[in-house]
Amino acid sequence: MPCVTCRCVALDAAVAVALRDLAAAADAPLDDAVERALAAPGPHAIVSLEPPPGTARHPHPEVALLVSAPRDATGRRVAGLLVHPRRRGTSRTRGVRTVAAALAEEAPAVAAATTLWVAGDDPERDVALIEAGWQLDREQLRLERPLPAPEPEPVPGVRLRSYRPAIDDEALVAVNNRAFAGHPDQGGWTPSRLAAAIAGRRGFRPADLLVAETEPTGRDLLGFCWTVLHPPAGPRHGPVGEIHVVGVDPAAQGRGLGRLLVLSGLAHLHSRGATTGMLYVTTTNRPARRLYEALGFRPQRRDRAFVRPANAPPGER
Ligand SMILES: CC(C)(COP(=O)(O)OP(=O)(O)OC[C@H]1O[C@@H](n2cnc3c(N)ncnc32)[C@H](O)[C@@H]1OP(=O)(O)O)[C@@H](O)C(=O)NCCC(=O)NCCS
Known part of the structure; x- marks a missing residue:
């Protein structure tokens, strides 16, 4: 017999069915995890x-x-919020505050390890989360541009090729960790984390992950661009091609590799049928934002990440 005052449960098959219905009604974009x-x-x-x-x-x-299962060895989790459209006004904000405070109260270790992503501008929702003891951690923009994009121009001394599973992992992770030093999600990767992330992507092909290396020797891996093709969001939409991660070794930045990798990634996605190019960028990442803007990407949505430090006060339900 479940506890009638507790609100937190494990995600079993029955709850998943109910949540899928709610997600369909809410039409809310959910984090991949x-x-x-x-x-x-x-x-x-x-x-x-x-x-x-x-x-x-x-x-x-x-x-x-x-809330997802822990995503990796660090134990971090991601969470998404679902609200039925019939909940409006104070009924909606009270519900948001209640579920957000209940997680922190009933599963404090889980809440402290969770990054809660919410999509789009919604000040009332954000106030409800803050009242429940959550704090704004960072913001990201979803950018889009129509495809095809302009053809990439070659960069002297650099060639692109497909990722080679296992063989490239160490060099790729090293470049990733230098490019994303200190980044909360993308920094500090290991080859096994990369392998797990790739295994978790259904339909991944090595050609979806482009690698830039020195030409003619191929001695140094200089950067990479991981692309993901998403199915259409509905009958009136085409497939969306995501630039999932792009990184250039700091020693090779400023030479046009970022531009080459993103445009080549977009060309690959277009060849797979994508009609829109999409990516997420942290609002404070000025170099990347300038690059994407120059390549014709425009903001479609702003998402916010909330976290709840372990010592945060309980918050109101
Ligand atoms: C973003 C990144 C991929 C750009 O790679 P890059 O090889 O340095 O970029 P390019 O040399 O092709 O530069 C292309 C454009 O990006 C912009 N740009 C690049 N570096 C910049 C910087 N430090 N400051 C401002 N704008 C910059 C400019 O608009 C530049 O065009 P310009 O040279 O005509 O002015 C690279 O900085 C990187 O790996 N950053 C860390 C990882 C990261 O943040 N990835 C993106 C996550 S969404």
Whole structure:
């Protein structure tokens, strides 16, 4: 018999069905890791629900905070928020505050390891999260541009090729870690984390990950661009091609490699059928934002990441 006052449960198959209905009604974009948790429910992903489990209206939650299983050895998790459109005004903000405070109260270790991503500008939602003890950590923009993009121009002394599984992993991770030093998600990778991230991408092909190296020797790996093709969001949309990660070794930056890698990645995505190019960039990343703007990308949405330090005050439900 579930506890009627607790709101947090493991993401089992029955809860996943209810959440999929809620996600369809809410039409909210979910972080990749959260979507994957929904597709493969298990005891390590957890959900904070409103109304709470065990009540007569369960299993038809109207507000849910869905937390992925730990993403890697660091134990970090990501979470997404789902709210049924029938919840409006104070009913909606109360629900958001309740699920966000309940996670911190009932599963404090999980909350302290979680980055909660919310999509789009919504000041009332953000105030509700702050009232529940969460703090704004960072913001990212979703940028898009139509495809095809202009053809890439070659950079002297550099050639591109497809990623070679296992063979390239160490050099690629080294470049990644130099390019993303100190980055909360992309920094400090290991070859096994790269292998796990690739294994988690259904339909990954080595050609989706472009590698730039010195020509003619191929001695140094200089940068990379990982592309991901997403299915159309609906019947009136075309497939979306994402520049998932692009990084250039700091020693090779400023020579046109970033431009070459992004345009080559877009050409690859277009050849696979993508009609829109898309990527996410942290608002404070000026070099990357200038590059993307110069390549015709324009902001479509602003997303915010909230975190909850372990010693944060309890927050209101
Ligand atoms: C963003 C990044 C890939 C750019 O690579 P790069 O090889 O240095 O870029 P390019 O030499 O092709 O420069 C292309 C344009 O980017 C912009 N740019 C690049 N570096 C810049 C800098 N330090 N400051 C401002 N603008 C910069 C400029 O608009 C430049 O065009 P210009 O030379 O005509 O002025 C590289 O800085 C990097 O790896 N950064 C760390 C990882 C990262 O943040 N990746 C993007 C995550 S979304």
